Amino acid sequence: MMTNGLDNASPVVYSLKPRIDRCCEADFDENVEDPIDAREIFDLIRDINDPEHPLTLEQLNVVQEELISVGDEEGEKIVDVCYSCIIIIHT
Structure with a gap:
């Protein structure tokens, strides 16, 4: 194929x-002090272009604000970004 x-x-x-x-x-x-939140991180990464398409990660729904969390652990900021993707299996 x-x-x-x-x-x-x-x-x-x-x-x-x-x-x-x-x-x-x-x-x-x-x-x-300017606290970091999920929306700020989302705004920083939403316009990154996908390497295979002339589209952004937001347009492809790879990044979503709801999948980003920002926390504070022992005085350090912890940012966790979960990327969504769809796996296509070719048969």
Whole structure:
């Protein structure tokens, strides 16, 4: 069977979450602690392009804000990102 080298030649393209401008004056004040949250991490990685398609990880639903958690363990920030993917089995 001949393949074009892509695991998924016709991926489903999902709609994008609206962008939220959360910039405020405190963001520029170095004396104010700016906590990291799941949305901030999502905003940083949502526009990464997939290596096989001219689509972003958000468009392919590989990253979702709901699958990102940010915690604090013994004074260190812990960021956990779970990526979603669909495995295609060729028969």
